[in-house]
Amino acid sequence: MRSGWLIREARLRAGLTQTELAERTGRDRAVIARWEQEAVAPSMETLVEIVRACGFDLPLVLVPYDTGRDERLESNLNRSPERRLEQLLATLSSSGRKRG
Amino acid sequence: MAEEQFDPLGLFAELNRQKVTYLLIGALARVIQGADELTHGVDITLPLGEENLRRLELALEGLNARPRDHRRTGLQERLERGDEVIPFQTDKGELKLVPLPAGTQGYDDLRRRMSREYLGHGVRVAIPSIDDLSRMVGAMGRDQDIERLLAMRRLAELERSLGHGLEL
Numbered sequence: 001m002r003s004g005w006l007i008r009e010a011r012l013r014a015g016l017t018q019t020e021l022a023e024r025t026g027r028d029r030a031v032i033a034r035w036e037q038e039a040v041a042p043s044m045e046t047l048v049e050i051v052r053a054c055g056f057d058l059p060l061v062l063v064p065y066d067t068g069r070d071e072r073l074e075s076n077l078n079r080s081p082e083r084r085l086e087q088l089l090a091t092l093s094s095s096g097r098k099r100g
Numbered sequence: 101m102a103e104e105q106f107d108p109l110g111l112f113a114e115l116n117r118q119k120v121t122y123l124l125i126g127a128l129a130r131v132i133q134g135a136d137e138l139t140h141g142v143d144i145t146l147p148l149g150e151e152n153l154r155r156l157e158l159a160l161e162g163l164n165a166r167p168r169d170h171r172r173t174g175l176q177e178r179l180e181r182g183d184e185v186i187p188f189q190t191d192k193g194e195l196k197l198v199p200l201p202a203g204t205q206g207y208d209d210l211r212r213r214m215s216r217e218y219l220g221h222g223v224r225v226a227i228p229s230i231d232d233l234s235r236m237v238g239a240m241g242r243d244q245d246i247e248r249l250l251a252m253r254r255l256a257e258l259e260r261s262l263g264h265g266l267e268l
Contacts, residue, residue: 005253009235013203063250069136073255076134077262081217081227085108088131092106092140 003047004038010054011036024053106140111163111192112223115144118159122146122226123210125201125236129227130248132217134255137248141194147207148179148199156197163190203239204232230256 011021011032018036022029034040035050042050051058076084108128115122124132126143146152157175168187171178178186179199186197200206213229228236234252237245 002257005231005234005256009203009231009238012209012235013239015205069251070254070258072136073134073251073258074262076136077255077258079134081132082220084132084134085219088128088138089106089108091138095138 002038003041004036006047006058007032007042007050008036010051010056013056014054016054021050021053025050105191106193108142108193109219109221109223111142111190111195112219112225113221114162114192115156115159116223118155118162120146120155120159121152121207122156123207123214124225124227125198125210125233126196130233130237130252132219132225132227133230133233134259135248135251137251141196143196143198145198145201145204145207145210153179160188160190160195163188163192163195165190165195168194201236203235230259 011018014021016024018032019029022032025032032050035042048058076087079087112124122144123129123146124142125145126141127135127137127139128142131137131139146156153176160175165188168189173181175186175197182199184198184200186199188195188197201210204210210228210232211226213232214226215229216224216226218224227233230252234249234256237249237252
């Protein structure tokens, strides 16, 4: 999980510009930009504060880490978009045949 | 019951033939960006200008689209009253129009970071960035989407670490 995404996602979901978020949080716009670009990372406490300024909360929970998922995603990334679509259609066709 | 056809390339080809401006969103967009999901429908968002809607109507006609929810209200009226999703059954599979995808400000918000992907048979489709697709999943706020959201965020990390991603 990277803090830059969370800040950017919260800001965009709130429909705010970086300047507006900076004003809401009393910080410089350049600081917000550097966080979003992940040039620097805010502390966890600051991250929660920024997300809340966008109207969201950031509950932190632990979930099992699925290494199998990483392998599947890496494998997908190594295919072209065309192959990814072909793979989906082949899977659907195969599951349809199994059902039928 | 006869199995419904799912021919996304045929569906995109008709939208492209009528020069409809749109972005593919939803599960199929996530799959094309590399997610590990199954889907048999096409979700799109689009600019709601008069000319684009006229082109869309032509494409819907070409696809023999019928309202999946059996509502008789016209497309324009449904857009004006703010329907969140307008589902159609077409001869190429299910097509859902989403005028304002969750967590976004609409088409213009998403198009800045979109990419155009080649999907075969001469068809190219515009797709939002992985981050924007994650934003939409997160904004739906449904328990069943948590796994999808985790996968999308991990996908973005992997993409960046593999050097496919474009930092904005």
